[in-house]
Amino acid sequence: MGRLALTLSLMLCAASVAAQDFATLKGHGGPIMGIAVSPSGQVATGSFDNSVGLWTGDTPRWLEGHAAAVTALAWGPEGTLVSGGDDFAVRVWGESPRVLGQHQGKVASLAVSPDGRTVASGSWDGSVMLWPLDEGAGTALPAPGAGVNALAFDGPGTLYAATMAGALLRYDLTTGEAPVAIVQHGFGINRLARGPGWIAYGAVDGGTRVIDLTTGAQIADLTLDRRPILAMSYNPPSQQLAVGDGEGYIMIVDTERWQITRDFRATRQGPVWALAFSPDGSVIHAGGLDDVAYSWPVELLDVFEPGISGERSFLRAAETMPNGERQFMRKCSICHALTPGPSRKAGPTLHGVFGRPAGSVPGYSYSPTLDDSDIIWNETTIDALFDQGPDHYIPGSKMPMQVIAGGSDRADLIDYLKQATKGE
Ligand code: HEC
Structure with a gap:
């Protein structure tokens, strides 16, 4: 995307961003x-x-x-x-x-x-x-x-x-x-x-x-x-x-x-x-x-759960929730629903996202970046999205910068999404 187009799309998204x-x-x-x-x-x-x-x-x-x-x-x-x-x-x-x-x-x-x-x-x-x-x-x-x-x-x-x-x-x-x-x-x-x-x-x-x-x-x-x-x-x-x-x-x-x-x-x-x-x-x-x-x-921001050493630990909640689901609940669920139909969340529903062209949920108002994108969402592209971060992978997107650094966290998240986004 050209610099002007990028700047324009950033301006457009910014205008549509609510206070919170x-x-x-x-x-x-x-x-x-x-x-x-x-x-x-x-x-x-x-x-x-x-x-x-x-x-x-x-x-x-x-x-x-x-x-x-x-x-x-x-x-x-x-x-x-x-x-x-x-x-x-x-x-x-x-x-x-x-x-x-x-x-x-x-x-x-x-x-x-x-x-x-x-x-x-x-x-x-x-x-x-x-x-x-x-x-x-x-x-x-x-x-x-x-x-x-x-x-x-x-x-x-x-x-x-x-x-x-x-x-x-x-x-x-x-x-x-x-x-x-x-x-x-x-x-x-x-x-x-x-x-x-x-x-x-x-x-x-x-x-x-x-x-x-x-x-x-x-x-x-x-x-x-x-x-x-x-x-x-x-x-x-x-x-x-x-x-x-x-x-x-x-x-x-x-x-x-x-x-x-x-x-x-x-x-x-x-x-x-x-x-x-x-x-x-x-x-x-x-x-x-x-x-x-x-x-x-x-x-x-991520909820903090102290571990034994006082460091961030996934041990406790992992007892009750598989890692992929935890990743989704912590990092995505505030903005994305998994159910079909419109939601009041900031991002489009992820229902049926695998195999779907980017920017194609009817009725959701995407940034120009996603509207014009030719990405198809699948294991590889969703992995790249959070390996590089939305600000690099789809610059100009309204989705906030966030990187999921651990390859296994990304893999768990994707496994979870595959299941959770295909329900009726
Ligand atoms: C703060 C809100 C927010 C969070 C958190 C967030 N997203 Fe998004 N997401 C968005 C918005 C807004 C869009 C639409 C972006 C656009 O139009 O540029 C989007 C778009 C997407 C898309 C493209 C959807 C499509 O229909 O093209 C995918 C895939 C996605 N997000 C996955 C995720 C995953 C997985 C997570 C968690 C790791 C996540 N998002 C976290 C707000 C968020």
């Missing part, structure tokens, strides 16, 4: 390092291509000004957006875009105070700065002792900072005194997320822990076998914490029970660098090496 659907935000010319969602749900992305993308639906507006990769983003009051970059600059966008200030190293983290008056920026130059958002000069906080990767406010008077030396520091902004280390992790801490009464941190060695802010005690250890932790986001209404790592997984944690509820390979290759929830917590926006940001409805 998987979506991709396409347009950046490089990997995505930062994502922030405003209280009204507007998504901002920061990229290696030096620009900030401000998205209305899937249409970007580009904010240009940084002279290097944009690495950190935060929303302030009334649509103010703050960005920091590899050009060491902290910029504010809005009515009158300007440079708020300059570090001497990469700006790795930004946080806006709860009263909306101050931006804190943390840099690999080993400094934390406070910048008034209306006007006036910035002030440096007492030195954190190492490069700063993450910041989080707790009310207007307390700021937490995580350092490359593995310290989680608490600044009392009312006294201006040197910070107190509440955790010494031993490996660099990359990310912080603060919830009611607790703070979660994610580290270079994969350590993912939660600390009670009153007692300083550890209240949860969510560490899996993946490292490093590169992204975190907390959504108060749904009480969900999302964690993204260097191996491309997103896990979702129910913070009421401190249980991992979902765990999902979310990128084709490489790390998850950026995560942010939609305001109600139903969608998680993710960015990484790909030039697109993915918006996953949380309910589409």
